[in-house]
Amino acid sequence: MSFVPPEFEPGSASGAAARPISHPAPGSGAVTRIVSQPTTLSARAAARLATGPLDAMTLMREVCQVERLQQDAAERMAVALLSSHPEFVHLPSGQWAIRDDDGAPVLRRPIVVREGGPDASASSIRLHPSPFDRTEDTSPTLRDTAFAVVDVETTGARAAGSDRITEIAIATVRGGAISDVYSMLVNPERLIPVHITGITGITWDMVKDQPCFRHIADEVTGRLAGCVFTAHNASFDWRFVSEELRRGRGQLLAGPKLCTVRLARVLLPQLARRSLDHVTNYFGIEIAARHRAAGDAEATAKALIRMFDIAEDRGISTWGELEALAMRPATRRTRTASDKRRRSFPLPAIEDHIA
Numbered sequence: 013m014s015f016v017p018p019e020f021e022p023g024s025a026s027g028a029a030a031r032p033i034s035h036p037a038p039g040s041g042a043v044t045r046i047v048s049q050p051t052t053l054s055a056r057a058a059a060r061l062a063t064g065p066l067d068a069m070t071l072m073r074e075v076c077q078v079e080r081l082q083q084d085a086a087e088r089m090a091v092a093l094l095s096s097h098p099e100f101v102h103l104p105s106g107q108w109a110i111r112d113d114d115g116a117p118v119l120r121r122p123i124v125v126r127e128g129g130p131d132a133s134a135s136s137i138r139l140h141p142s143p144f145d146r147t148e149d150t151s152p153t154l155r156d157t158a159f160a161v162v163d164v165e166t167t168g169a170r171a172a173g174s175d176r177i178t179e180i181a182i183a184t185v186r187g188g189a190i191s192d193v194y195s196m197l198v199n200p201e202r203l204i205p206v207h208i209t210g211i212t213g214i215t216w217d218m219v220k221d222q223p224c225f226r227h228i229a230d231e232v233t234g235r236l237a238g239c240v241f242t243a244h245n246a247s248f249d250w251r252f253v254s255e256e257l258r259r260g261r262g263q264l265l266a267g268p269k270l271c272t273v274r275l276a277r278v279l280l281p282q283l284a285r286r287s288l289d290h291v292t293n294y295f296g297i298e299i300a301a302r303h304r305a306a307g308d309a310e311a312t313a314k315a316l317i318r319m320f321d322i323a324e325d326r327g328i329s330t331w332g333e334l335e336a337l338a339m340r341p342a343t344r345r346t347r348t349a350s351d352k353r354r355r356s357f358p359l360p361a362i363e364d365h366i367a
Contacts, residue, residue: 065107151332159185160239163309171251176200181305183313195306197222212303226260246271
């Protein structure tokens with residue numbers, strides 16, 4: 013079945029590009045930030061590419077909110093959506109970028125590192141040059157980069173549909189250590205399916221008197237600002253947080269993100285699977301409360317720190333180098349007879365085989 017972008021419009025994308033709404037420091041860029049909601053697919057693409065180039069697969073998944081997408085289909089969609097807009101440029105690397113006011117592709121992505129915790133003042137925020145420079149003296153080191161490790165529990169998997177967040181946690185990693193863990197139950201304003209309660213243990217009675225997401229949005233975005241958005245299967249958590257902001261505030265998340273599943277595929281090729289259970293078991297990390305946001309976020313943060321050590325042993329010491337490493341194709345492990353048998357049978361729904 014062919015895909016036609018429902019909101020495709022010819023004409024300029026720059027006029028509809030989202031402008032920043034909230035920002036850690038006037039006049040400086042941030043890793044994770046909040047932007048006004050674009051009204052067309054081309055405007056979404058412009059807002060996303062404002063932070064730097066992206067491959068067609070990543071761009072189309074986020075812009076069109078399509079999780080299952082083949083590479084060739086993504087490339088065709090990108091050409092159909094972007095090629096008629098002079099603001100967009102297809103780079104020799106295969107990535108897409110947006111042009112700046114001088115007509116040059118936007119390749120730089122400034123990073124803001126917030127120091128002193130989530131309540132730090134604007135004066136304590138330092139601006140680093142782009143990780144796309146890929147040089148040790150311009151890209152911030154992993155120890156100087158702040159990572160907001162996010163986990164959400166939800167009523168289901170349809171972020172753009174009727175499902176909502178029931179719990180969110182953010183474990184902040186800076187200086188190679190966890191500096192803070194924020195956790196909050198959220199009233200989803202709808203009933204929680206019985207099978208979801210069976211997995212998470214979160215009931216309606218637990219959330220009915222809790223704040224709705226729009227009431228904690230300022231706290232959440234304040235903790236995300238200036239950090240690299242990080243999660244195990246990051247696209248899932250990113251979609252839900254962004255959709256909650258869209259519904260409650262008419263805003264969206266913007267900026268790059270780090271997926272620890274992708275990172276584990278590159279750094280831990282010996283593992284048959286990279287679910288959170290498998291990765292934490294490999295490192296000997298105990299999850300305090302599985303399928304609860306705080307327990308999963310803290311365990312993911314600990315696994316991230318351990319993967320930092322592996323990356324640094326390979327000579328990866330900056331955020332730019334780590335980002336490039338996470339985007340590399342994973343080394344394929346030779347499939348065994350046990351792997352083939354496992355794929356022949358459906359996985360039980362009570363286990364989390366994605367995150």
